[in-house]
Amino acid sequence: MANKNSNLLQACLAKAQNLNNLTEYANDSIVSKTVLDKDTGSITLFAFDKGQKLSEHTSPYDAVIQVIDGSAQITIDGNDNNVSSGEIIIMPANIPHAVTAIEKFKMILIMIRTKS
Numbered sequence: 001m002a003n004k005n006s007n008l009l010q011a012c013l014a015k016a017q018n019l020n021n022l023t024e025y026a027n028d029s030i031v032s033k034t035v036l037d038k039d040t041g042s043i044t045l046f047a048f049d050k051g052q053k054l055s056e057h058t059s060p061y062d063a064v065i066q067v068i069d070g071s072a073q074i075t076i077d078g079n080d081n082n083v084s085s086g087e088i089i090i091m092p093a094n095i096p097h098a099v100t101a102i103e104k105f106k107m108i109l110i111m112i113r114t115k116s
Contacts, residue, residue, distance in 0.1 A: 008035055008045075019068045023047045025104050030054070035108075042111045048072065048101035056098040062112045063091045070105035074098075 011017060012035060023033050023045045030052050035043040041061075045068075056075065065074060071084040075098040076091055082102070083089055091097045093114075099107075 008033055019045065019108060020106060023106065025049055025106075028052070039113065041113050042109075044109045044111075046107050046109060048099070048105045048107075050101055050103050050105075053100040054098060056096050058094055058096050059091070059111070060093055061114065062093045063097075064110040064112070065089050065091065065099075066108045066110070068106040068108060071102045072105045072107070073100045073102055075100070 008022060011022070022035075023031055025031065025047045026049065028049055030049070031047040033045045035045060037043075048070075065083070066088045067083050067085050069085050071082060074081045074083055074089050074091070075096075076089075077095045077097070081089055
């Protein structure tokens with residue numbers, strides 16, 4: 001784990017933090033910061049500028065998105081879902097999905113890894 005990411009983890013260990021303040025937006029970019037990365041899963045913060053997207057892909061693991069700020073379109077298996085601040089959606093393992101920022105948008109991604 002990179003040093004700056006371990007600093008983020010240290011900031012959250014046994015201390016309450018405001019998720020919205022842990023990452024900043026960048027023009028025409030997607031910013032990601034790993035909070036925790038373990039064999040059993042990971043927690044990553046993302047900040048998308050308006051219009052930025054993660055193209056369709058699959059993951060071998062279930063993933064939970066919790067929206068922290070703004071809104072986005074989450075496409076899962078060809079079905080569009082609009083999500084906004086305070087909402088949560090689960091992307092099932094091995095199902096194609098994509099993320100598009102409708103406006104500036106922050107999310108926390110929780111990846112749940114299963115044992116084979």
